[in-house]
């Protein structure tokens with residue numbers, strides 16, 4: 357009888373953990389429809405309160421038969437530009453400024469770690485978790501679109517590519 361109670365408790369805990377996971381992942385996976393393009397999960401990871409720079413990540417999905425281009429990024433809270441990380445011949449991680457990013461038809465482009473990202477420098481004030489930040493993405497065809505980026509605390513172990521710049 358005692359065992360049954362323990363099992364029942366265990367089952368309840370598992371179910372609530374499962375429900376929590378589902379709720380959590382849906383709230384993380386926010387998508388913004390911009391007509392021809394969809395922006396998936398725009399986010400800025402933060403590692404602490406002393407960051408002088410930050411990076412923005414998201415995925416742009418283009419389900420149409422027409423390509424577009426991301427030609428500029430703007431924000432009030434920092435200087436923003438498009439960067440691409442790469443590994444140089446000496447095996448060191450570097451990054452370069454990218455003028456524009458082609459969003460081909462019927463495909464998606466991921467801004468993610470060790471790849472494309474929005475580089476934020478000269479932050480006007482520290483980024484804080486849950487204080488979402490507005491970023492304007494300027495597309496050649498679609499025009500200017502203001503997006504809310506979720507500021508999310510992450511451990512430097514899971515995302516350390518931007519600790520050093």
Ligand SMILES: [Cu+2]
Pocket residue numbers: 411439440451473474475521
């Ligand atoms: Cu960068």
